[in-house]
Structures are given as structure tokens and as C-alpha cells.
Amino acid sequence: MFSRLRIAPRLALLTLLGCTLVLGAITGSCYLFGSRQIEKETEEKAKSLAVGTANRIETVQRGVEKVVRASASRIEDGERSPERVRMILSRAVGENPEISGAAFAYAPETTSGGMRLAAPYVYRSGGRLAFKDLGAGRYRYDVWDWYTLPRDLGRPVWSEPYFDEGDGGALMVTYSVPVFDVPGADRKLVGVITCHVSLDWLTDLLRSIRFAETGYAFLVSRTGAYICHPRKDFVVRETLFSAAETNHRPELRAVARRMITGESGFIPLRNLVSQQPSHMAFAPVPSTGWSVSIIVTDAELLAPVISLSRSVALVGIVGFALLLLITLLIARSITRPLRELDAATEVLAKGDLDAPLPAIPGNDEVAHLSKSFTHMRTELKRSMEELRATTAAKQKIESELEIARSIQMSLVPRTFPAFPDRPEFDLYAELHPARAIGGDFYDFFMLDRHRICLAIGDVSDKGVPAALFMAVVRTFLKAIWRDEESPAATLRKLNNELALDNDSTMFVTLLCAVVDLRDGSMRYACGGHNLPFLISPDGEVHQVRRLKGVPVGAMEEMLFEEGSESLRTGDVFFLYTDGATEAMNGAGELFGDDRLEGELKRCAGSTGMKELVQGVRGAVESFADGAEQSDDLTLVAFRFTGPRRF
Amino acid sequence: MFPFLRTLTAAMIMLLLLPAAASWAAPPPDAAQVSVSLQWVPQSQFAGYYLALDKGFYRKRGLDVTVLHSGPELNSMDRLAEGTAHFATTFLTSALQRRNSGLAMVNIAQIVNRSTAMLVARKKSGIRSLRDLNGRRVSLWAGDFTVPFEAVLSSHGISPGRRFVQNYSVALFLHNGVDACSAMYYNEYHMLYQAGLDEDELITFPLEKYGCNVPEDGIYCLEKTWKATPRRCRDFAEATMEGWRYARAHPEEALDSVMRRVTSARIPTNRAHMKWMLEKILPGILAGPGDAWKAGVLSRSDYARAVGLMKKQGLIRNAPEYHSFHPMGAGNVQ
Incomplete structure (x- = not known):
């Protein structure tokens, strides 16, 4: 993605990216360590607050317990008359402002008239002490926990908290102590003394506990019932367990079980007031089995760390902006000469080698690059000059070659029909050099009125040397042939002539034939050349007999065999060079003798020799299918159309 | 007051x-x-x-x-x-x-x-069967409510060591004052749950399973x-x-x-x-x-x-x- 950007922004971006990672790591670790530290501190603070609160509650409750137990001892010691009991109760309430009321419930006496209940009750009312008997009326104290629990358990009991409808719905809790007649196993219950204590001070205490803005404290009883909670509708009615059930929070239940079994701890959880992630510290109140909890939301807990992280991030961002600016400036100062160089090379590329290149001072990479460019331009200019000269020279050679080619082509007869006054035969030939000029050649001429000479040759090389050699061969051949008349003798003599002082060791494959137009008899000799084909009018194709003979011009004093054939009317004598059979296609396959023979069969019915030659040439070309012509291609076709009738 | x-x-x-x-x-x-x-x-x-x-x-x-x-x-x-x-x-x-x-x-x-009435005990107290209530402390509702419980206990020949009268609450059971208490499945049983006792900590004896599906x-x-x-x-x-x-x-x-x-x-x-x-x-x-x-x-x-x-x-x-x-x-x- 970066490779599409220019250097300056890319450099700036990558630098920025690296810095972001570093800053992220710094901010992250800052947050992590900070939050751990704060969590630790909060844990200490919350725990000590919870324990401190628990202790305060404990202190008050121990005070109440002491008063109630002292009163119980007095009753146990024999002060059981209603008057004495009332006095003891009045004292307990009057001298202890935290006690709102006290009662002594006598164990019910079963009499003949039914059950007799008596429970003197002293309580505060409008700043004064009031009295009543709870046993009078329909109220049956013997079915309520405050009476039955100490009776059945045989020990003092703190009740679950409850709302007293009397004094404005105050939250109350009672402490009840059973009084027995005889200590020991057979003890008989005299009654239960109970004091009830308003928990308003506790509610106020817990409400005053503020942990940051939204932190709060709550208190639960030994069964998990809420005693104090910011949600007033929870108090007494809900328990930790019912809250867990209502909110489908099994993990809350697990915590609640720890709390009611007197454990203390500091745990993360979502609080039930704002449902935010929070931490809770809890500690037990041993005397009652209650548990105090302090809850603080994580958002607030971590507020200092978050603010610190925010500052770090802010400083980082400002730093980034500066860094970005500086990086851009540096990058631009580096890339400015590069851009100038870029503009100059663009002009250079268009061919204006004289356009000025920017002068870049200094000794850095860019200055070096600029110098290299200058050097490159000088070199380029020089080589352009050279190229121009070379091209001119080459053009001269090419034009000379063109002339050579036209001379070479003019060396072979190219006018067809060659002998319009001779109806005995039809003759056509083509030469296609592989390069501008080639080493192939063909020739024909009338030896006398009745005999025609046909020759085809292939010099062992191509190009100018071959063409020159070919010119020599042709000249010699024509001269010798007129003297010797026999093809074999001609070849032998030609061989000796050429081999003599042949420093270039060039040679030529050659096939010569003489056809007597009176009867179609033909004599021929072959100097290492491809064997020509004979095609009869009915489409039969065969090669002429192979004769002894080596390529001409290589060695002196070589002998050449002479063969003869008899051409009947309509027979075609077809000569060619290896440019036909060794034509190659793209796959490296050769055209070959068989394909040539097949092609000749196909073209056997051609009306004229021109069509035959062109047909074969077309076949070779389409076989090569655009592959470069590797050798000169020469095709000569001669049809004997019968002796001349006079 | x-x-x-x-x-x-x-x-x-x-x-x-x-x-x-x-x-x-x-x-x-x-x-x-x-x-x-x-x-x-x-x-x-x-x-x-x-x-x-x-x-x-x-x-x-x-x-x-x-x-x-x-x-x-x-x-x-x-x-x-x-x-x-x-x-x-x-x-x-x-x-x-x-x-x-x-x-x-x-x-x-x-x-x-x-019948949805039952007796409930803590597994921890070692009670595994109704017979284990023999000699144990059991709290039962007083008056008319006690009848089906008494019927089940007496028909199985169980005599608890000590009976307590159970009233509105299950506090006595929660205070470990009794080994078993009477409970309605729809009420007291769930009260115990809401006081922090898990279901797997309790063993229940539904009266209907002990011949008292009345x-x-x-x-x-x-x-x-x-x-x-x-x-x-x-x-x-x-x-x-x-x-x-x-x-x-x-x-x-x-x-x-x-x-x-x-x-x-x-x-x-x-x-x-x-x-x-x-x-x-x-x-x-x-x-x-x-x-x-x-x-x-x-x-x-x-x-x-x-x-x-x-x-x-x-x-x-x-x-x-x-x-x-x-x-x-x-x-x-x-």
C-alpha cells in the first residue's frame, strides 16, 4: 500500500506508524501499571473501610448485647415479677439511647382457661417511655422468631432486620436472650428478653460512605437479606440471592455465599445499581454474621489512570503533529533535487540531450546520482553520434548489397517464357535468397538449335562471398559447357578449374542436364546436389537415378558419372535446392523429400510450370508458417511438350 | 410500639x-x-x-x-x-x-x-433417607398444617428426637437449630435457596413420595x-x-x-x-x-x-x- 505513495509522505507515514506503536505501548503499559496500582490501593482502602464499618457496627451491637445480657441476668437472678421486669426494661431503654424498646416475654402458661401470654413492653414514644403488655390482645408473640429462636436455640440471637411500621418505618433489628430457670440440661424457660435497635444510624453511616462519585456501601444480613442499600426497595425484601436470581447472575450467588459465610475479599463484578463494571470489597460483622460491602465502579476507580493515559496520548498526538511536519520537511528536502532530476530526465528521455541537468551541490547520494546522470548523458550523446555514423555506414553497405542483389538476380535468366519461339518445352524457375543475396543459382541456355542445357547449383555458403563464387561458377560453367557438351565432362573440368587456387575452400553442389528437344533424351550429371524429380503426366513421381559425383570445387581431379533419361511428351523434370527440403517450421521439423514428393504429386496436373513452381513454393512457405527462411530456395521446372513438328 | x-x-x-x-x-x-x-x-x-x-x-x-x-x-x-x-x-x-x-x-x-409439602434437610447433616430423621431435631408447622407431616412420619415409624414448632420462617433451620424442617416446595424450599442454600446442598422428602399425596x-x-x-x-x-x-x-x-x-x-x-x-x-x-x-x-x-x-x-x-x-x-x- 505504501509503494503507491511518494517518498516524502511514505517516509512521514512510516515514521508516524512506528511512533504510534511506541506511544501505544507506553500508554498501554502506563494504563496497565497505573490501574494495577490503583486497584491495589482501592482494595486496601475499600477493605479497610469495610472492616472499619463492620467494627463500628460491631461496637454498637456489643454495647446492646451487654445491656440485654445484664438485664437477662437480673431476671434470671430472681427479679421476675412484672413490676421488677418493667423496671429493668425501663432502665435498659432509658439509659441506652440506641435501644428503642425492650420487652420480656414470659413463657406462656397453659391454664384451664387456655394459654396465658404476658409480655411487658417498654418503648420510646415522643421522647418519653411508654408501656404496654404484648400478651394482651390477639398478638401471639410465641409464633415469631424473636421469641422462638432464642427459645429453641437456647442462646441469644440477633434477628433479621425488619421495618417497624410504628415510628415512620424505621429499620429495626432485635437482640433476644432466653432466660432459663435452672441452668443445665433440664433448664426451664422463664421467658425471652428482647431489645430492639433502630438501624437508622447504620443507614446514615453507610449512606455517608462515598467512594468517588458513584461508589456506595451496602450491608446484608447472615441470610443475605439487604439491610442497607442505595436501592431502598431492596432492603429487607430482596436478598443477594434473589437479586442474583432476578438478574440471572449466578456469579453473584457465588459471591453472596462467600459473604454470608464470613469471608472478606475484593472482587470485580457488575454492580446492581448502574450495571457498570465495578469492584467490590466485603468484610464480615462477626457478632451478627452480617457483611459490609463497598462498591466502586471501574470507570471511577480508573479515572486517574484514564486521565493520565489521556494526557500521555494528548502529548503524543501533539508530538506526532510536530514529528509529521519535521519528517515531511526533511523528506521534501531530500526529494526536491530528486524531483528536479526527474523533470530533467523526462526532457532527456524525449531526446533533448542538451537540456540542462540541475546542479546539485554536496556529496550525498543524490549529488552522486546527479553526477551519474550527467555522465550518462555525455555517454549517451557520444554513443548516439557513433550510432549515427554506424547507421550511415550500414545504410551504404545495404544499398550496395541491394545493387549486388539486383546484379546477382540479373545473372540468372528471369524472363519467362524464356524461349517463346520454342513450343517443345515449358520452363519456369524461381530463386529466393535467404539473405539479400544468396549462394543458389540456376541457368539454362540453348546449346544449339536442338539441345537445351539446364543447371542448378548451391554454393556452400551464403551472402556476398557465395554470390561472387556463384558468379564465377556460372561464368565457368557456361563457357566450359559450350566446349565440352557432355554434362559429366563439364563438371569434371569445372571442378578442376574451381579447385585450382581455391583458397576460400568454397564448393558448390551442381546438377547439369542436357535435353535433346528432338526426342526428349536427356543426359545429366550430378555434383553432390539433390536429385531432381521426374513427373509423368499421369501423376507418377520419381527421383532420377543417383550418380557418382562430389560437390564441385573442393578437390581436383574428381570423376563424375553421367546418366541418361528419356523424357516423354508431358514429362516434367523438376530441379530444386536444399532450401526446399530443409525448410524448417517453428517446431524445428524439416519439409523433407517425402513432403516435396507429395506436393509434386498434388501439383502434377498443373497447366504450366509457373503454377507448379509457385504451388511448391507456396507449400514450403505455408509449412514454414512464418519461420525465418534458413537457406536460399531455388525451384526449376521443365516440361517436355514433345518434339517440334515441322 | x-x-x-x-x-x-x-x-x-x-x-x-x-x-x-x-x-x-x-x-x-x-x-x-x-x-x-x-x-x-x-x-x-x-x-x-x-x-x-x-x-x-x-x-x-x-x-x-x-x-x-x-x-x-x-x-x-x-x-x-x-x-x-x-x-x-x-x-x-x-x-x-x-x-x-x-x-x-x-x-x-x-x-x-x-401435595407439594416436603421435609427438607441439609445433606451435610448426614441425612440420606427419611429414616435418618429418627432421633433428629425436626421443626413442623403447628396446628392444622402438621397433619400430613405427622401422617408420613408415623406411617414410616419415625420419631424425631425433638420436635419444634415451625411458624412463619425457616430461621431455625438456617440457624442450624433443627436438622430438618417442613417446607412447601413452592415457598419455604425456595426461601432456603434465597438464603444462600444451593439445591444440591439439600435433600428433600416430598410427602407425595412417602404415601401422602393428599x-x-x-x-x-x-x-x-x-x-x-x-x-x-x-x-x-x-x-x-x-x-x-x-x-x-x-x-x-x-x-x-x-x-x-x-x-x-x-x-x-x-x-x-x-x-x-x-x-x-x-x-x-x-x-x-x-x-x-x-x-x-x-x-x-x-x-x-x-x-x-x-x-x-x-x-x-x-x-x-x-x-x-x-x-x-x-x-x-x-
């Missing part, structure tokens, strides 16, 4: 006012003034009565109903005997005992047709009330059953109705508990697909079994004929 006295008084006053507050339209002038004494404090156990009242099922039958609540200290049957309530609810076993001791009353509808809550009235106003009795029973069907179809509305009364009466309970109670009690009131009993009807066989069980335990000596105890008979209430 002493707390619980206040609680009770306030609850009673409030409950007297409730019908007026709940009925948004005044009852027709010729409406019959009747009262029903329910056997416990306001809770989902009585959702059907509340809805019959709130939705006007009583009123449309010409009944102007006052709902009264009772408890361990004030027995609903006593109200019936005293004549302070026209109708009262209680367990079948309790009713049979009352009848045996001479209170001439009849069953006009059997509301809870299955119906529980039924509506009763004095025989003379039935004879004088059979139509009114029938209407009351039918309206109550309609209330229950409505409660099943609209559980949240039923809970709202219950919670209103719970809050007014300052009962220290919560919606989660009331929800549990409603869910657990409904299957025993409105028959499901495989139940052999019919909603609102005391089946003859259940009656016979209850009578047999109690006679065997010597809890009663005589019992009336099925039809004279449940004169509306099968199929009369739906």
Missing part, C-alpha cells in the same frame, strides 16, 4: 381496605357481601383469588368479596367457626381433622390437588352456609377458578397483583420468590394433560385415601361421606 404487632395490625387494616381499592367500579347495590379467609399471608399461593377480585370475576357473579389473611397465630378455620368469614381455605387433612372435632363444614372447591388447599364453608346459599358458594368457587386460569394465562399480571398486596402488607419477600411460587403451585391447581384429577374438584379417590390415611394414624375417628363433605361433587366446578 412493638414491631410485629404493628405489622400484623397494619396488614389486617390494609387487607380490609383492599377490595375497595382494587375494585375500580362499585359492586352492584344488591351484591352479596362475603369474606374469605386465606390460610397464610399474602403471596402467590392466592393469586387466583386476587385476580378474581381484581378482574371482577367475583363482582360479575354478584359477589362483593373481602379477602382476609391468616397465619400460625390466627387460623382461618377459626374464623369460619367464629363466623367472621364466609369462606376459608385450608389443607384437606386439616379440614378432615376439624370436621372430626365437630366443625360442620363442607368443601366447595379443591384448589391444590397435589390434596392441599381447598375452599370450605360451614354446612349451613352451603345449605342456605349453594348458588353463592358455587359462584365463589367458579370465580376463583377463573381467577386461576387468568393467572396462568397472564403470569406477569398475576405477579403484579400479588406484589401489590405483598408490598402493602409489608411482607419481606420479593418478586423472584413470588414468581417461583406461582410457577410451582399452578401445576397442582390447573390440571395438565396426564393428570387424573380435575381442576377445582376433590376427587373421590383422593378423599378416600386421605380419610384412610388419617384414620390409620388415629388422627381422626370419623369422616363424613364423600358427598356430604364435598357436596358439589365431581364435575360441578369448572
Whole structure:
């Protein structure tokens, strides 16, 4: 993605990216360590607050317990008359402002008239002490926990908290102590003394506990019932367990079980007031089995760390902006000469080698690059000059070659029909050099009125040397042939002539034939050349007999065999060079003798020799299918159309 | 003023006012003034009565109903005997005992047709079977409620070491004052759960599995009330059953109705508990697909079994004929 950007922004971006990672790591670790530290501190603070609160509650409750137990001892010691009991109760309430009321419930006496209940009750009312008997009326104290629990358990009991409808719905809790007649196993219950204590001070205490803005404290009883909670509708009615059930929070239940079994701890959880992630510290109140909890939301807990992280991030961002600016400036100062160089090379590329290149001072990479460019331009200019000269020279050679080619082509007869006054035969030939000029050649001429000479040759090389050699061969051949008349003798003599002082060791494959137009008899000799084909009018194709003979011009004093054939009317004598059979296609396959023979069969019915030659040439070309012509291609076709009738 | 006295008084006053507050339209002038004494404090156990009242099922039958609540200290049957309530609810076993001791009353509808009472113990206390309760401390509800428990204990030859009277709360059990306590599956069992005891910490002995599958809550009235106003009795029973069907179809509305009364009466309970109670009690009131009993009807066989069980335990000596105890008979209430 970066490779599409220019250097300056890319450099700036990558630098920025690296810095972001570093800053992220710094901010992250800052947050992590900070939050751990704060969590630790909060844990200490919350725990000590919870324990401190628990202790305060404990202190008050121990005070109440002491008063109630002292009163119980007095009753146990024999002060059981209603008057004495009332006095003891009045004292307990009057001298202890935290006690709102006290009662002594006598164990019910079963009499003949039914059950007799008596429970003197002293309580505060409008700043004064009031009295009543709870046993009078329909109220049956013997079915309520405050009476039955100490009776059945045989020990003092703190009740679950409850709302007293009397004094404005105050939250109350009672402490009840059973009084027995005889200590020991057979003890008989005299009654239960109970004091009830308003928990308003506790509610106020817990409400005053503020942990940051939204932190709060709550208190639960030994069964998990809420005693104090910011949600007033929870108090007494809900328990930790019912809250867990209502909110489908099994993990809350697990915590609640720890709390009611007197454990203390500091745990993360979502609080039930704002449902935010929070931490809770809890500690037990041993005397009652209650548990105090302090809850603080994580958002607030971590507020200092978050603010610190925010500052770090802010400083980082400002730093980034500066860094970005500086990086851009540096990058631009580096890339400015590069851009100038870029503009100059663009002009250079268009061919204006004289356009000025920017002068870049200094000794850095860019200055070096600029110098290299200058050097490159000088070199380029020089080589352009050279190229121009070379091209001119080459053009001269090419034009000379063109002339050579036209001379070479003019060396072979190219006018067809060659002998319009001779109806005995039809003759056509083509030469296609592989390069501008080639080493192939063909020739024909009338030896006398009745005999025609046909020759085809292939010099062992191509190009100018071959063409020159070919010119020599042709000249010699024509001269010798007129003297010797026999093809074999001609070849032998030609061989000796050429081999003599042949420093270039060039040679030529050659096939010569003489056809007597009176009867179609033909004599021929072959100097290492491809064997020509004979095609009869009915489409039969065969090669002429192979004769002894080596390529001409290589060695002196070589002998050449002479063969003869008899051409009947309509027979075609077809000569060619290896440019036909060794034509190659793209796959490296050769055209070959068989394909040539097949092609000749196909073209056997051609009306004229021109069509035959062109047909074969077309076949070779389409076989090569655009592959470069590797050798000169020469095709000569001669049809004997019968002796001349006079 | 002493707390619980206040609680009770306030609850009673409030409950007297409730019908007026709940009925948004005044009852027709010729409406019959009747009262029903329910056997416990306001809770989902009585959702059907509340809805019959709130939705006007009583009123449309010409009944102007006052709902009264009772408890361990004030027995609903006593109200019936005293004549302070026209109708009262209680367990079948309790009713049979009352009848045996001479209170001439009849069953006009059997509301809870299955036993949901049980004994609960902590597994930790080593109790694995009912027999393990021998010699242990057990708390049982007093008065009429104790009958089915006594029946199960005596029929299995179990004598607890010490019996405690259980009242409103399960505090004694929570304080480890007893090894086992009586519980209704729909109420006390879940109270224990809400006090932090996990279900797998407890072992339960449902009475129905120990040969005491006797119906529980039924509506009763004095025989003379039935004879004088059979139509009114029938209407009351039918309206109550309609209330229950409505409660099943609209559980949240039923809970709202219950919670209103719970809050007014300052009962220290919560919606989660009331929800549990409603869910657990409904299957025993409105028959499901495989139940052999019919909603609102005391089946003859259940009656016979209850009578047999109690006679065997010597809890009663005589019992009336099925039809004279449940004169509306099968199929009369739906």
C-alpha cells in the first residue's frame, strides 16, 4: 500500500506508524501499571473501610448485647415479677439511647382457661417511655422468631432486620436472650428478653460512605437479606440471592455465599445499581454474621489512570503533529533535487540531450546520482553520434548489397517464357535468397538449335562471398559447357578449374542436364546436389537415378558419372535446392523429400510450370508458417511438350 | 410500639381496605357481601383469588368479596367457626381433622390437588433417607398444617428426637437449630435457596413420595352456609377458578397483583420468590394433560385415601361421606 505513495509522505507515514506503536505501548503499559496500582490501593482502602464499618457496627451491637445480657441476668437472678421486669426494661431503654424498646416475654402458661401470654413492653414514644403488655390482645408473640429462636436455640440471637411500621418505618433489628430457670440440661424457660435497635444510624453511616462519585456501601444480613442499600426497595425484601436470581447472575450467588459465610475479599463484578463494571470489597460483622460491602465502579476507580493515559496520548498526538511536519520537511528536502532530476530526465528521455541537468551541490547520494546522470548523458550523446555514423555506414553497405542483389538476380535468366519461339518445352524457375543475396543459382541456355542445357547449383555458403563464387561458377560453367557438351565432362573440368587456387575452400553442389528437344533424351550429371524429380503426366513421381559425383570445387581431379533419361511428351523434370527440403517450421521439423514428393504429386496436373513452381513454393512457405527462411530456395521446372513438328 | 404487632395490625387494616381499592367500579347495590379467609399471608399461593377480585370475576357473579389473611397465630378455620368469614381455605387433612372435632363444614372447591409439602434437610447433616430423621431435631408447622407431616412420619415409624414448632420462617433451620424442617416446595424450599442454600446442598422428602399425596388447599364453608346459599358458594368457587386460569394465562399480571398486596402488607419477600411460587403451585391447581384429577374438584379417590390415611394414624375417628363433605361433587366446578 505504501509503494503507491511518494517518498516524502511514505517516509512521514512510516515514521508516524512506528511512533504510534511506541506511544501505544507506553500508554498501554502506563494504563496497565497505573490501574494495577490503583486497584491495589482501592482494595486496601475499600477493605479497610469495610472492616472499619463492620467494627463500628460491631461496637454498637456489643454495647446492646451487654445491656440485654445484664438485664437477662437480673431476671434470671430472681427479679421476675412484672413490676421488677418493667423496671429493668425501663432502665435498659432509658439509659441506652440506641435501644428503642425492650420487652420480656414470659413463657406462656397453659391454664384451664387456655394459654396465658404476658409480655411487658417498654418503648420510646415522643421522647418519653411508654408501656404496654404484648400478651394482651390477639398478638401471639410465641409464633415469631424473636421469641422462638432464642427459645429453641437456647442462646441469644440477633434477628433479621425488619421495618417497624410504628415510628415512620424505621429499620429495626432485635437482640433476644432466653432466660432459663435452672441452668443445665433440664433448664426451664422463664421467658425471652428482647431489645430492639433502630438501624437508622447504620443507614446514615453507610449512606455517608462515598467512594468517588458513584461508589456506595451496602450491608446484608447472615441470610443475605439487604439491610442497607442505595436501592431502598431492596432492603429487607430482596436478598443477594434473589437479586442474583432476578438478574440471572449466578456469579453473584457465588459471591453472596462467600459473604454470608464470613469471608472478606475484593472482587470485580457488575454492580446492581448502574450495571457498570465495578469492584467490590466485603468484610464480615462477626457478632451478627452480617457483611459490609463497598462498591466502586471501574470507570471511577480508573479515572486517574484514564486521565493520565489521556494526557500521555494528548502529548503524543501533539508530538506526532510536530514529528509529521519535521519528517515531511526533511523528506521534501531530500526529494526536491530528486524531483528536479526527474523533470530533467523526462526532457532527456524525449531526446533533448542538451537540456540542462540541475546542479546539485554536496556529496550525498543524490549529488552522486546527479553526477551519474550527467555522465550518462555525455555517454549517451557520444554513443548516439557513433550510432549515427554506424547507421550511415550500414545504410551504404545495404544499398550496395541491394545493387549486388539486383546484379546477382540479373545473372540468372528471369524472363519467362524464356524461349517463346520454342513450343517443345515449358520452363519456369524461381530463386529466393535467404539473405539479400544468396549462394543458389540456376541457368539454362540453348546449346544449339536442338539441345537445351539446364543447371542448378548451391554454393556452400551464403551472402556476398557465395554470390561472387556463384558468379564465377556460372561464368565457368557456361563457357566450359559450350566446349565440352557432355554434362559429366563439364563438371569434371569445372571442378578442376574451381579447385585450382581455391583458397576460400568454397564448393558448390551442381546438377547439369542436357535435353535433346528432338526426342526428349536427356543426359545429366550430378555434383553432390539433390536429385531432381521426374513427373509423368499421369501423376507418377520419381527421383532420377543417383550418380557418382562430389560437390564441385573442393578437390581436383574428381570423376563424375553421367546418366541418361528419356523424357516423354508431358514429362516434367523438376530441379530444386536444399532450401526446399530443409525448410524448417517453428517446431524445428524439416519439409523433407517425402513432403516435396507429395506436393509434386498434388501439383502434377498443373497447366504450366509457373503454377507448379509457385504451388511448391507456396507449400514450403505455408509449412514454414512464418519461420525465418534458413537457406536460399531455388525451384526449376521443365516440361517436355514433345518434339517440334515441322 | 412493638414491631410485629404493628405489622400484623397494619396488614389486617390494609387487607380490609383492599377490595375497595382494587375494585375500580362499585359492586352492584344488591351484591352479596362475603369474606374469605386465606390460610397464610399474602403471596402467590392466592393469586387466583386476587385476580378474581381484581378482574371482577367475583363482582360479575354478584359477589362483593373481602379477602382476609391468616397465619400460625390466627387460623382461618377459626374464623369460619367464629363466623367472621364466609369462606376459608385450608389443607384437606386439616379440614378432615376439624370436621372430626365437630366443625360442620363442607368443601366447595379443591384448589391444590397435589401435595407439594416436603421435609427438607441439609445433606451435610448426614441425612440420606427419611429414616435418618429418627432421633433428629425436626421443626413442623403447628396446628392444622402438621397433619400430613405427622401422617408420613408415623406411617414410616419415625420419631424425631425433638420436635419444634415451625411458624412463619425457616430461621431455625438456617440457624442450624433443627436438622430438618417442613417446607412447601413452592415457598419455604425456595426461601432456603434465597438464603444462600444451593439445591444440591439439600435433600428433600416430598410427602407425595412417602404415601401422602393428599390434596392441599381447598375452599370450605360451614354446612349451613352451603345449605342456605349453594348458588353463592358455587359462584365463589367458579370465580376463583377463573381467577386461576387468568393467572396462568397472564403470569406477569398475576405477579403484579400479588406484589401489590405483598408490598402493602409489608411482607419481606420479593418478586423472584413470588414468581417461583406461582410457577410451582399452578401445576397442582390447573390440571395438565396426564393428570387424573380435575381442576377445582376433590376427587373421590383422593378423599378416600386421605380419610384412610388419617384414620390409620388415629388422627381422626370419623369422616363424613364423600358427598356430604364435598357436596358439589365431581364435575360441578369448572
